[in-house]
Amino acid sequence: MHKEKIFDEDSKNYLPVFNRYKIVVDHGEGVYTFDNEGKKYIDFLAGIAVNVLGHNYKPLVDAISNQASKVIHISNLYYTQPQADAAMKLVELSRLDRAFFCNSGAEANEGAIKIARKFAHGIDKNKSQIITAWDSFHGRTLATLTATGQPHYHEGFEPLPQGFDYVHYNDIDELEKMMSDKTCAVMLETIQGEGGVYPPKNDYLKKVRELCDKFNALLILDEIQAGMGRSGKFFAYENYGIKPDIVTLAKGLAGGVPIGAFIVTEEVAKSFKPGDHGTTFGGNPLACAAANVVLDTVPNEKFLNHVVEVGNYFEEKLKELQKKYPSLISEIRGKGLILGVELTDKNKLSGVEIVNECMKRGAIINCTVGKVLRFIPPLIIEKSHVDEVLNILDEVLQRSI
Numbered sequence: 001m002h003k004e005k006i007f008d009e010d011s012k013n014y015l016p017v018f019n020r021y022k023i024v025v026d027h028g029e030g031v032y033t034f035d036n037e038g039k040k041y042i043d044f045l046a047g048i049a050v051n052v053l054g055h056n057y058k059p060l061v062d063a064i065s066n067q068a069s070k071v072i073h074i075s076n077l078y079y080t081q082p083q084a085d086a087a088m089k090l091v092e093l094s095r096l097d098r099a100f101f102c103n104s105g106a107e108a109n110e111g112a113i114k115i116a117r118k119f120a121h122g123i124d125k126n127k128s129q130i131i132t133a134w135d136s137f138h139g140r141t142l143a144t145l146t147a148t149g150q151p152h153y154h155e156g157f158e159p160l161p162q163g164f165d166y167v168h169y170n171d172i173d174e175l176e177k178m179m180s181d182k183t184c185a186v187m188l189e190t191i192q193g194e195g196g197v198y199p200p201k202n203d204y205l206k207k208v209r210e211l212c213d214k215f216n217a218l219l220i221l222d223e224i225q226a227g228m229g230r231s232g233k234f235f236a237y238e239n240y241g242i243k244p245d246i247v248t249l250a251k252g253l254a255g256g257v258p259i260g261a262f263i264v265t266e267e268v269a270k271s272f273k274p275g276d277h278g279t280t281f282g283g284n285p286l287a288c289a290a291a292n293v294v295l296d297t298v299p300n301e302k303f304l305n306h307v308v309e310v311g312n313y314f315e316e317k318l319k320e321l322q323k324k325y326p327s328l329i330s331e332i333r334g335k336g337l338i339l340g341v342e343l344t345d346k347n348k349l350s351g352v353e354i355v356n357e358c359m360k361r362g363a364i365i366n367c368t369v370g371k372v373l374r375f376i377p378p379l380i381i382e383k384s385h386v387d388e389v390l391n392i393l394d395e396v397l398q399r400s401i
Helices: 003-013 058-068 081-094 105-121 142-147 172-178 204-214 236-240 285-297 301-324 351-360 383-398
Strands: 025-029 032-035 040-043 098-102 129-133 164-167 183-189 218-222 246-249 260-264 329-335 338-343 366-368 372-375
Touching: 040 383, 058 285, 081 098, 081 260, 081 285, 098 105, 105 129, 105 142, 105 183, 105 218, 105 246, 105 260, 164 172, 172 204, 183 204, 204 218, 204 236, 301 329, 301 338, 301 383, 351 366, 351 372, 351 383
Parallel strands: 129 164, 129 183, 183 218, 218 246
Antiparallel strands: 025 032, 032 040, 098 260, 246 260, 329 338, 338 372, 366 372
16 A cells, blocks of 8 residues: 555544654564655664564564464463563563563553552551652553653643652752652653653762662652663663662564553562452563563573673764764763763754654654654664664764754
8 A cells, every 4th residue: 555545544543642653664683673655764762762673683573473273371270381581581680579560561561569558558548648750651551641741741641640759860869859658659761762762860869769768769760761771781670789679571572462461579569469450462472472582582691692792882883973963962961772862952963853854864863852852772783783784873863053
């Protein structure tokens, strides 16, 4: 079908909640995608940090195909080996104790909020405050968009769930002033993604952990974007010498098949009993078969060392670009293969326009908060792929002077 026909059908029939780019993706191979007219794009967005093993990764495709030929879904009233294996791997990797599978990052965070509240109510029924960060993003359900510290996401959906307060990320003094014995949990992205790619500074997360212990509050770390090896460690919190009480995952967990998970300590797990939470599709055999391929691949030391090596190279090359265009780029931020380039207001092209110009030249990148170019490519990229994308970006920035 011609792409204009597809655009027309979509505009008539699909809920208008996405600002789509004018390409129809047909297939992918490795770090490249191809539209339905045969044009090739290097993909440095990876389905928004989802396609960690790239496109058409044969072991993943085979696992999905093999599982689909057996059983796709049976409900969580029964056991399956793919789910049992995936849960065991997540527990071992996280050094936590119990995992629960759902279908998305928002569901993972919703479950984390629920179990944190249930746990805290077992201590004190008034212990319900959940503190999150300004510029965070935790999902689009009513509870998770309330947890999201970006007011424009809240507009039009009031009344919002009660009990959420916000502090500035990396400001430990503000957090301490906000906390009390009524604090149920502090919920943070280990590395802020949608808010502009902000990693924690110095020993910020260690001090957050200490405050949570002081006030008997839970530490929830949202690793939906920064986890799954993207930082160079399987869990981003491993870079900072801490362990949360609850961690949430999704995006790259099954390499493209919808899945989410939250993992908790045994103490927290005890607050849930049968019926307190559930899911029809979450943790189905197909999704878990895919997750097992990712969980058998990404935590490998050689694989993670590759992420660190290419991530460092990417960051160095971005800093060289910043030196070349100091009036256009104000800061380079990130860790591993989650990197952000903050643009100045001196660019002739907006962030969105830069993304569009790169796409015309065959590179898929992303802009968040209007001024930060965000790079969250497949974790399998090589240095040559970095060079390919940055050559395109260099060409576009020359037009933005």
